[in-house]
Amino acid sequence: MRLELATPQRLVLSLAVRSLQAPGADGYxxxxxxxxxxxxxxxxxxxxxxxxxxxxxxxxAGESRRYLIGGGFMEVTPDQVTLLADVAELPHEINxxxxxxxxxxxxxxxxxxxxxxxxxxxxxxxxxxxxxLALAEKS
Amino acid sequence: xxxxLDIRRRIRSVKNxxxxxxxxxxxxxxxxxxxxxxAMAARPYAEKLRQILAALGDAAAGALSAEASSPAxxxxxxxxxxxxxQTIRVIVISSDQGRAGAFNTNVVKAALEFQSQRQAQGAxxxxxxxxxxxxxxxxxxxxxQLGPRxxxxxxxxxLETARELAAEAAEAFAAGRLDAVYLAGNxxxxxxxxxxxxxxxxxxxxxxxxxxxxxxxEFAPSADAIFSALLPRxxxxxxFAGLLESFAxxxxxxxxxxxxxxxxxxxxIEALTLHLNRVRQAAITxxxxxxxxxxxxxxx
Numbered sequence: 001m002r003l004e005l006a007t008p009q010r011l012v013l014s015l016a017v018r019s020l021q022a023p024g025a026d027g028y029x030x031x032x033x034x035x036x037x038x039x040x041x042x043x044x045x046x047x048x049x050x051x052x053x054x055x056x057x058x059x060x061a062g063e064s065r066r067y068l069i070g071g072g073f074m075e076v077t078p079d080q081v082t083l084l085a086d087v088a089e090l091p092h093e094i095n096x097x098x099x100x101x102x103x104x105x106x107x108x109x110x111x112x113x114x115x116x117x118x119x120x121x122x123x124x125x126x127x128x129x130x131x132x133l134a135l136a137e138k139s
Numbered sequence: 140x141x142x143x144l145d146i147r148r149r150i151r152s153v154k155n156x157x158x159x160x161x162x163x164x165x166x167x168x169x170x171x172x173x174x175x176x177x178a179m180a181a182r183p184y185a186e187k188l189r190q191i192l193a194a195l196g197d198a199a200a201g202a203l204s205a206e207a208s209s210p211a212x213x214x215x216x217x218x219x220x221x222x223x224x225q226t227i228r229v230i231v232i233s234s235d236q237g238r239a240g241a242f243n244t245n246v247v248k249a250a251l252e253f254q255s256q257r258q259a260q261g262a263x264x265x266x267x268x269x270x271x272x273x274x275x276x277x278x279x280x281x282x283x284q285l286g287p288r289x290x291x292x293x294x295x296x297x298l299e300t301a302r303e304l305a306a307e308a309a310e311a312f313a314a315g316r317l318d319a320v321y322l323a324g325n326x327x328x329x330x331x332x333x334x335x336x337x338x339x340x341x342x343x344x345x346x347x348x349x350x351x352x353x354x355x356x357e358f359a360p361s362a363d364a365i366f367s368a369l370l371p372r373x374x375x376x377x378x379f380a381g382l383l384e385s386f387a388x389x390x391x392x393x394x395x396x397x398x399x400x401x402x403x404x405x406x407x408i409e410a411l412t413l414h415l416n417r418v419r420q421a422a423i424t425x426x427x428x429x430x431x432x433x434x435x436x437x438x439x
Contacts, residue, residue, distance in 0.1 A: 006187060008298050008376055010180035026360055039191065040359035041368055072372075073365065075191055082187055086372075 001033040002080040003049055005067065005088055012067070012088045020049035020081060023069055023131070031081055038076040042069055042085060044124070044131040066091055068135050070128045087128070094136040103129035143422070146415045150408055157404035163238065164397035171330070171390035177296065178327070178383040185376050192345055192373055194356070195366055215367035217313040218343050218374070224319040227257060227264045228311070230304060230340075230378070232324035232385040233273030235292045240399075242325060242333060242392035243272040249335040250323045251280060267307075269300065269382065296386045301379035309371060312341045324381045325388035331395065333388040340377060343370060 003020055005013035021030050023045025029038075047067045070087035106126035109117050231250045233243045250273075254264040268274040268289030277289070290300065311317045320341040325333045358365055 004183070004187075006184040008181060008184050008379060009177070011183040024359055025364070029359075036357055037355060038357045038359060039195070039362075039365055041365055073188075073191060073369065075187070084184055084187055084191075 001031075001052075003083075004080070005047070005083045005085060007085055007088050012085075016052040017049045017081075018052050020047065022047050022074055022081075022083060024074070029074070031076060034078050035076050035081075037078070038074070040074045040076070042072040042074055042083065044068075044070045044128040046131065046135050047083065047088075066135065066138075068094060068132055070131065071124065089132075091135050091138070094132045096133060096136045099129045099132040099136070102126075103133070143415065143418060146411060146418065150411045150415065153404050153407050153411065157401055157408070160397045160400040160404060164394055164401060167390045167394040167397060171387060171394060174296075174383065174387035174390055175327075178380075178387055181380065181383055185380055188369070188373055188376055192369055195345075195362065195369065212363040212367045214313055215370045218309060218341060218370050219345075221342050222318045224257070225262055226317050227262055227319045227321065228267055228308065228317050229253060229264060229321045229323050229337075230267045230269065230308070231273040231277065232322070232381055233268065233270035233276075233292070234385070234389040235271040237272060238396060239389055239393040240396040242389055242396075243270075243276065245333070246323055246325055246335050247273055247276045249337060250277070253321070253323070253337060267304065269304070270385075292382075292386075296379065296382035298375070298379055301382055302375045304378050305371060305375035308341060309374060317341070322378060322381050324385040325392070326384050327387040327391060330391050333392050336384075338377075338381075340374060343373065 001017055001019075003013060003015055003017045004011065019030065019032050021028050023029075023043045025041035025043045028045065029040065045068075047069045049065055051065065068087065068089040068091070069083065069085045072083065072085040072087075074084075075082045102125055106122045106129060109122035110119065110126075229250050231246060233246055237243065250266060254266075257264050266273075266277050266289075268277055270292040274289035274291075290303075293300070308317070308320045312320060319339060321337055322340050323335065323337050326336040328334050
């Protein structure tokens with residue numbers, strides 16, 4: 001099964017995998033080859049995958065098999081999974097200090113209870129910051 | 140007859156200019172390579188997004204207009220609405236800096252032509268600009284009302300800029316303040332040629348059907364939710380692609396302009412050097428004649 005991860009700027013990953021877990025909008029998906037066609041929204045969280053052994057595994061073999069994903073889409077067909085993510089970062093690329101600031105700023109918006117505040121955007125910001133911090137602490 | 144010192148000074152000044160144009164040419168060549176790489180790298184995402192929209196297009200659009208459920212889905216559905224084009228915004232992409240031949244004037248000219256054409260049909264056309272040049276040129280033509288303030292391009296194409304432009308345009312379109320949004324920008328055809336392209340961004344027309352649509356898709360959480368998340372991203376991606384394209388074209392144009400300038404400087408140095416030698420020779424000849432005729436007068 002082929003996994004492709006792309007952001008608006010570049011193609012991040014393209015390799016053969018045995019299985020993968022991706023953060024859907026309402027919880028994690030575990031995907032194995034032969035999955036039924038699925039289109040899903042992505043939430044903020046951790047993408048992890050198990051590369052297939054052999055020359056196909058690409059330059060990423062042996063490197064981190066985790067990525068931070070923040071929003072976007074996932075398209076699943078029986079032999080390919082394509083993730084179109086707004087954000088994709090390796091654990092060591094995560095800026096924990098910035099994430100903590102974003103988290104605090106998001107929570108401040110929620111606490112302000114202003115009638116014209118964009119709560120959805122604030123909630124998204126909080127979820128992304130929390131996912132970043134969780135992954136940064138793990139590695 | 141021109142003074143020798145003046146000519147030498149002139150040659151030195153042209154040489155200095157040539158050094159600058161040569162350096163600029165080299166900088167642009169390097170930036171062009173990076174711009175092309177960036178544009179290539181952004182392609183897989185844009186391509187896939189377009190495919191998903193094509194696959195989703197018909198099914199979801201039908202479902203949306205019939206029984207759009209959430210307010211977000213309703214707002215997204217409005218982006219597809221075809222209305223008579225009364226108020227139009229053209230987003231003009233240029234560069235921040237000149238020294239690129241006709242690069243900026245071409246795109247501004249195309250935008251102004253589009254305006255006069257549409258105004259003849261009774262529509263109102265306003266502009267938004269990315270890049271200092273388009274902003275300044277459009278503001279100078281008194282006829283052109285610049286809708287939003289316009290913004291700078293920055294040192295490289297930014298996804299953030301594309302997202303902001305998309306959000307502003309989508310918001311104004313959904314609210315009915317705009318009936319259509321166009322994007323005008325230079326397209327990178329090859330290193331020697333740039334072409335101005337004008338494309339309609341809003342209302343969004345779903346791209347043509349692809350083979351993938353025959354699959355029986357499952358949607359999570361719902362087709363509505365995916366569709367309403369997809370459209371704004373599709374819009375931003377198209378603007379971003381336009382920025383990348385224009386950036387590559389800008390550096391190709393500047394490379395050519397600076398190449399021509401360097402060559403012109405060479406020609407000028409050559410002509411001036413020839414002139415310098417002639418003048419110097421003439422002076423020497425004159426001195427010899429003076430000496431010889433002076434001597435002749437003494438002996439005679």
